[in-house]
Amino acid sequence: MKFSGREVILGIGGGISAYKSADLLRRLQDVGLDVSVVPTKASLNFVGTATWEALSGHPVPTSLWNNVHDVAHIKLSKKASAILIAPTTADLLAKLANGLADDLLTNIVLATTAPLILIPAMHPEMWSHKATQENVERLRNRGVLVIEPDEGRMTGEDIGVGRYPTVERIIKETTTFLEITSPLLGKQILVTAGGTREPIDPVRYIGNRSTGKQGFAIAKVARSQGAEVTLIAANCDLPTPLGVRRINVESASQMQEVLNIEFTKTDALFMTAAVADAKVEKIANEKIKKSDLETIKLSPNPDLLVDLKSFKKGQVVIAFAAETSGDIVVEGRRKCVAKGADLIYVNDVSNGAIFGSDQTSGWVIDSDGNSEKFDLNNKDTLAFELLKRAQVKLG
Ligand code: CTP
Secondary structure, rough: OOOOOEEEEEEEOOOHHHHHHHHHHHHHHHHHEEEEEOOOOOHOOEEEEEEHHHHHHHOOOOOOOOOOHHHHHHHHHHOEEEEEEEOOHHHHHHHHHHHHOOOOOHHHHHHHOOOOEEOOOOOOHHOOOOHHHHHHHHHHHHHEEEEOEEEEEEEOEEEEEEEEEHHHHHHHHHHHHHHHHOOOOOOOEEEEEEOOEOOOOOOOOOOOOOOOOOHHHHHHHHHHOEEEEEEEEEEEOOOOOOOOOEEEOHHHHHHHHHHHHHHOOOOOOEEEEOOOEEEEOOOOOOOOOHEEEHHEEEEEEEEEEEEHHHHOOEEEEEEEEEEOOOHHHHHHHHHHHHHHOOOOEEEEOOHOOOOOOOOOEEEEEEEOOOOOEEEEHHHHHHHHHHHHHHHHHHO
């Protein structure tokens, strides 16, 4: 199933139609989603936590002030692939449009990068009120899916637009939206970033100029497209993108150890890390005196990508190379094949270009040797382009 195992949050607003969300929860589970429920305090007047716990199979947090050490809103917002709120009351629409966060659910919404789907249900007068309509427009302009309510009989005597939509329509519109906004939903993406450091003695190491910016951009964009992302970071002084699992390593051998475990679980590997080609044969326990520096002997590090070839079972592999001389495209073609990669991104880093910068330019080359030039691009834009190409190969 396309959505198998993906976690979503179902927020419940304080409206009489809250009971209909019990059925919605079941149908979301039918398409493979793992649903956690976060009701607002007002909604508990209509449906209690026991119903949500029994149906979802998860504990149901109701307040920011329970288990504060757990920082529930950040934990939940990180693991969610999407947030649905049904019913969304007029009050919730107003709060979300204004970025207010005064309870657990609104805090989760403000802290997440996951797609947001709102299912308003209220009396027709409230739905058609200018204030509500303006709030809906603001939310839609921000990329939020606001599903149109149905027309029909309300609680009490009135008839009009404002009814909770049929669960079938909610499922259809939600799954279509998630397929567009989260093309990598259900995919495991592995990214290496930064530059490895090979220790010489307790004070010195062999290192390189890679900062990890391109790898972090790929991790961030992949996560925003719904992927489960693991980032193996070598000596990067950058904040972890929200929702990304980060494993810090220092040397090439540590990176290889983690890669060997993670690669088998992955759909695509983006090997942006600059791996040191050499290590010191014997790491000194004491600082080497400068008079003895010429005693340092180097030995080659394994080529991590080449060694992964024997583990390859359909994973898409994207290599990266930084060159300073020669025919960059020819060298890119050679490396792509030698390393068993499906694609390689090669860039010209002569005269200090690219490293540490937010811009990049280079060529994307595939294993058949086809090359495509990328002129000065933001590293996020390159991440989008490479993820798009990886997705085509993943099918
Ligand atoms: N790479 C690797 N293991 C190494 C060196 C590089 O897996 N020991 C990976 C890098 O992460 C990158 C790709 O191979 O994705 C190309 O890196 P590059 O340093 O250009 O390759 P080298 O084979 O080291 O080439 P060169 O001789 O130009 O240094």
